[in-house]
Amino acid sequence: MAFITTEELATHLYREEIEVISRDDDTLLTAAIDAAIAEAYGYLGAYDRDRIFAAENAGRNALLLVFIKDMAVWHFVNLCNAGSDLELREKRYDRAVQWLRQVQKGDIKPALPIVDEDGDGKPDGAAEYIYGSNPKRTQHF
16 A cells, blocks of 8 residues: 555545546646655655555654655656645745655654664664755955
């Protein structure tokens, strides 16, 4: 079973809108869901992503589920704006990406399983390295 099914997007988009945009081709909606999952997967490097996205039903993180649905709907409605408020969808998509970036930076600690391969109950560190530097300083005298 996939992390999100096409039927679960009914909480974010009416079935009539899905039918108009997809023209009865469910592969378009499935592709949008896959793109949203892949995008979220990239932000969650410090967490056990395989376990997160293998979860089903009540085992899924509710907030992550909502944000991935927002992202999937955004990818999907870009095909057409048939009765959908694109400005609202864009704001919700931007909010989802903002939340994922805060999780990635460590500002937010969601209730998601961590990478703990040695079994000590403590995070093994980020599975991916995040690097950067301070802004360049220029002093004027």
